[in-house]
Amino acid sequence: MANLVAIVGRPNVGKSTLFNRLTKSRKAIVSDTAGTTRDRQYGKCEWSGSEFSVVDTGGWVVNSDDIFEEEIRKQVIIATEEADLVLFVVDVATGLTDWDEDVAKILRRSKLPVVVVVNKVDNNNQLYSAAEFYKLGLGDPQCISSLTGSGTGDLLDLVLSKLKEDSGELLEDGIPRFAVVGRPNAGKSSIINAFIGEDRNIVTEIAGTTRDSIYTRYDKFGFDFYLVDTAGIRRKNKVTEDLEFYSVMRSIRSIENSDVCILMIDATRGIEAQDMNIFQLIQKNNKSLVVVVNKWDLVEDKNQKVISTFENAIRERMAPFTDFPIVFASALTKQRIFKVLETAKDVYLNRKLRIGTSKLNEVMLPIIEAYPPPSIKGKYIKIKYCMQVPNTQIPTFVFFANLPQYVKEPYKRFLENKLRENWKLTGSPINVFIRQK
Numbered sequence: 001m002a003n004l005v006a007i008v009g010r011p012n013v014g015k016s017t018l019f020n021r022l023t024k025s026r027k028a029i030v031s032d033t034a035g036t037t038r039d040r041q042y043g044k045c046e047w048s049g050s051e052f053s054v055v056d057t058g059g060w061v062v063n064s065d066d067i068f069e070e071e072i073r074k075q076v077i078i079a080t081e082e083a084d085l086v087l088f089v090v091d092v093a094t095g096l097t098d099w100d101e102d103v104a105k106i107l108r109r110s111k112l113p114v115v116v117v118v119n120k121v122d123n124n125n126q127l128y129s130a131a132e133f134y135k136l137g138l139g140d141p142q143c144i145s146s147l148t149g150s151g152t153g154d155l156l157d158l159v160l161s162k163l164k165e166d167s168g169e170l171l172e173d174g175i176p177r178f179a180v181v182g183r184p185n186a187g188k189s190s191i192i193n194a195f196i197g198e199d200r201n202i203v204t205e206i207a208g209t210t211r212d213s214i215y216t217r218y219d220k221f222g223f224d225f226y227l228v229d230t231a232g233i234r235r236k237n238k239v240t241e242d243l244e245f246y247s248v249m250r251s252i253r254s255i256e257n258s259d260v261c262i263l264m265i266d267a268t269r270g271i272e273a274q275d276m277n278i279f280q281l282i283q284k285n286n287k288s289l290v291v292v293v294n295k296w297d298l299v300e301d302k303n304q305k306v307i308s309t310f311e312n313a314i315r316e317r318m319a320p321f322t323d324f325p326i327v328f329a330s331a332l333t334k335q336r337i338f339k340v341l342e343t344a345k346d347v348y349l350n351r352k353l354r355i356g357t358s359k360l361n362e363v364m365l366p367i368i369e370a371y372p373p374p375s376i377k378g379k380y381i382k383i384k385y386c387m388q389v390p391n392t393q394i395p396t397f398v399f400f401a402n403l404p405q406y407v408k409e410p411y412k413r414f415l416e417n418k419l420r421e422n423w424k425l426t427g428s429p430i431n432v433f434i435r436q437k
Helices: 015-023 069-082 098-110 124-136 152-162 188-196 243-256 273-284 304-318 337-351 357-370 409-422
Strands: 003-008 042-047 050-056 085-091 114-119 177-182 204-206 213-218 225-230 260-266 288-294 326-328 383-388 396-401 431-436
Touching (some): 003 015, 003 069, 003 243, 015 042, 015 114, 015 152, 042 152, 050 243, 085 098, 085 124, 085 152, 114 152, 177 188, 188 225, 188 260, 188 288, 243 273, 260 273, 260 337, 273 304, 288 304, 288 337, 304 326, 326 337, 357 383, 357 396, 396 409, 409 431
Parallel strands (some): 003 085, 177 225, 177 260, 288 326
Antiparallel strands (some): 204 213, 383 396
């Protein structure tokens, strides 16, 4: 199970620059103003063969021009509840502030591994100034410059040494894992309770610490899968105020540990920005998707036209990935909740689909011949052969061409659409690569 590292600190200490450096995303420095694209604040960091997830808390603060210290404090508390390690970023130029000391108090109480990262250390004189951060009582400060990258290698070595090794889970292989995700009050708990019902004897829970996901084994009515449920869905949590940031931290956990994500959308509110944030997390992690429009019993007028309008609106917002099932259900009245499970099971099987090479070439080569990639600079691109790569997480196809560098994104999307038209890949992401033949 992937570890989660949270970056906390005051605005403008360089959290976002550090985040970009760790996740190797060459985006512009993420500014601390409200409205900065939110999906940038979550990424993966790879170092020395290990991988962990990084969340930059800074970007989640609302109305950052007049940041209330209270708002950031809440985020620090959430980060300590959800993360496995905290990088506490401070600025050597401004030195130690009262606010840094307040955060240090919260972090000391949390019993979590914390690394104090002194940022903007660009020359040796500043190394001496960094000593004042020993006052925080959180161990040796690590001096880095996230802008130039100096010191980040040592920092990553230290982070890996403090993260606990992935414990081998006691889960049986080959059993699908379904995660129910969505923003607060979309009906996640209700649908999980509706699935499990009162027959608790069929439930076997394998739980780790409170930060780990809980796996609920569900095996009745011909289904057998694990429901991935972050512990917080069961316990009433201490932090209720900053629900949006909280649910995103939670969703990261559930999504990373699942095969299929059941994204809950509230029928009475339609698709909102936070639904899109969670959808982007699902896409980034290459997970299969089933969209459930919950609270359908509360919609007055349920004719076919309303259903089509709703479906189109969802697919438009989530384009270009539109090949996923949408189920209209109600967790409260249990309307169509078995349909949700059946659909999730189908989507999982689509994810495992294997297509024989001869069949693939027989179908795809005539299509490519009829609609070849557009020629570039007078050069004609020929695709002569294709195959599915075995043993991959999601269906992955390789097309061999004489000039792979000239095949652009729109043509790859065309190939993906043709694959989806000819084989049942609904709900599953797929990879299309063009390689030198």
